[in-house]
Each structure stands twice: as structure tokens, then as C-alpha cells.
Amino acid sequence: MTEKQALLTMYRKHNEYMVAGDIDQLGALLADDFHLVHMTGMVQSKQKWLSEIKSGQMHYFSSTEEQVTVTELTATHAILVGQSQVDARIHGSRNTWPLQLTLQLSMLDGHWLIRHIDASMY
DSSP, X not given: OOHHHHHHHHHHHHHHHHHHTOHHHHHHTEEEXXXXXXXXXXXXXXXXXXXXXXXXXXXXXXXXXXXXXXXXXXXXXXXXXXXEEEEEEETTEEEEEEEEEEEXXXXXXXXXXXXXXXXXXX
């Protein structure tokens, strides 16, 4: 498997675990200093995002991938942009959003980890 394929697989696992509510597997993909910037501008740490998934404050019903591209790749850094239709209930409001996630990944201890995600609509 090439590095690019490994990153694509990681992105798909991220979405799979998010929808399954599997915070242990999802958390294993995230660096300790991970931050997510939601499309509203709200910034969440790894711990806060995972706790809101666990509590049901953020519940992802489905994520249907439309396009995903690795836009930058070096030995230690990568940027991946994925576009999906995401059906979710966020703090009580349910909708299907055309969600673009821009993932910044770093190679740490021989493994790719997601360090940062910027979420926006496309």
C-alpha cells in the first residue's frame, strides 16, 4: 500500500468510526494535540470532541463520500481534503451537510496521525 492509499484508508476509517460512535478507534487516529474547527468556527480539542460524541451531543448517522484528495504529501506531513454528505445531529439540530474536511496529518513514531481538521461546507 502506498502512503497515499494509507492516508485515504485512514480518512475512510475516520468517517467510519465517527458514524459508529467508536471513540476508542477514532481517538487512536488523532494526535494528542488534535483540534477540530467546526464549520461554525467552534474549536474543539480531541478530548472535548470525543466526549461530545460519547454523550450524544454530536451524533453522526452517515457520511457518504463524494471526493477525497491528498493535496500535499512529504515524509512527515500530509494534507487531505475530503468532501462528503454528512447526516448528523449536532447539539440537537439534525441536518445533512455537504461537509468538506481538510485534514492535516503528521508522521509521529512511524504512524500517521490527524493533528488538525478544518470543517466547512462546499
